[in-house]
Amino acid sequence: MSTHLLNRTIFGDPKNAGNLMSIEDAHALLNEWVPNEKLRLHMKQVAANMKAWAIEKEGADEQTALKWELAGLLHDADWEKFPDQHCLIIIEELEKRNIDPDVIRCIASHGPKVFGIDPVSKMDKMIYAIDELSGFIHAAALIRPTRYEGLEVKSVLKRLKTPSFAAQVNRDDITDAILLIDSTLEELIQFIIDHQKEIS
Numbered sequence: 001m002s003t004h005l006l007n008r009t010i011f012g013d014p015k016n017a018g019n020l021m022s023i024e025d026a027h028a029l030l031n032e033w034v035p036n037e038k039l040r041l042h043m044k045q046v047a048a049n050m051k052a053w054a055i056e057k058e059g060a061d062e063q064t065a066l067k068w069e070l071a072g073l074l075h076d077a078d079w080e081k082f083p084d085q086h087c088l089i090i091i092e093e094l095e096k097r098n099i100d101p102d103v104i105r106c107i108a109s110h111g112p113k114v115f116g117i118d119p120v121s122k123m124d125k126m127i128y129a130i131d132e133l134s135g136f137i138h139a140a141a142l143i144r145p146t147r148y149e150g151l152e153v154k155s156v157l158k159r160l161k162t163p164s165f166a167a168q169v170n171r172d173d174i175t176d177a178i179l180l181i182d183s184t185l186e187e188l189i190q191f192i193i194d195h196q197k198e199i200s
Contacts, residue, residue: 003113003114003115003116004084004085004086004087004088004114004115005115005116006087006088006091006108006115006116006117007116009117011091011095011101011104011105011108012094012095012099012100012101012102012103012104012105013095013098013101014101016098016099016100016101017100017101017102018063018100019098019099019100020063020066020067020070020099020100020103021070021097021099023066023069023070023073026070026073026074027073029074029077029093030043030073030074030077033077033078033080033081034076034077034079034080034081035080036080039076039079039080041138041199041200042076042134042135042138043072043073043074043075043076043077044073044199045134045135045138045196045199046072046073046075046127046130046131046134047069047070047072047073048069048072048195048196048199049072049130049134049191049192049195049196050068050069050071050072050123050126050127050130051065051066051068051069051072052191052195053068053126053130053191054067054068054069054123057183058122067100067102067103067106067123068106068123068126070099070103071103071106071107071110071123071127072127072130074090074094074103074107075090075106075107075110075127075131077089077090077093078090078093086114087107087108087110087111087114087115090107091104091107091108094107102121102123105117105120105121105124106121106123106124106127107127109124109127109128110124110127110128110131111128111131111173112128112176113173119177119180122181125177125180125181126181128173128176128177128180129174129177129178129180129181129183129188130188130192132169132170132173132174132177133174133177133188133189133192134192134196135166135169136156136159136160136166136169136174137151137156137189137192137193137196138196139165139166139169140155140156140159140165140166141193141197147197148193148197151193151197153186153189153190153193156189156193157185157186157189160174
């Protein structure tokens with residue numbers, strides 16, 4: 001697995017705590033930087049899962065839920081245009097825009113083994129847990145005639161044990177991430193199925 005170590009541990013400026021871009025501005029950035037519709041869909045799905053988790057599981061207020069949503073929506077924003085500088089470019093862009101450091105650090109920690117940044121906050125840990133699993137579940141849904149309709153946790157678990165299916169998804173990351181959160185793999189799979197199936 002290639003790494004893009006960020007070689008830094010501080011992200012953003014503490015004085016920008018609470019500074020968030022609007023969801024409309026975030027989508028505008030996404031549309032400008034990410035021509036690939038499938039990648040944009042992945043980021044929208046991760047954002048929907050993050051926002052829903054913040055509200056339903058963490059009791060987040062509107063501002064906090066927006067932080068979680070923005071981190072999910074922008075975590076792969078530079079992946080298509082700047083693959084060799086993935087994460088670095090979006091981090092620098094958000095720092096230029098004086099965005100809340102929590103959002104920037106969350107994005108930096110979505111792939112600890114790739115970027116060298118360990119998830120610390122609940123938001124960090126959840127983006128790590130949701131990211132790969134969200135993409136995997138979507139792949140599992142796409143091969144079914146009814147897509148998400150009737151998709152069961154046991155079916156996803158079975159496919160996770162099939163290395164040739166969605167081989168690009170890192171199973172080790174999924175296993176590692178689950179150890180960091182207060183939820184089982186089965187619970188998180190069901191949560192993601194429920195919350196990303198309507199995103200298009």
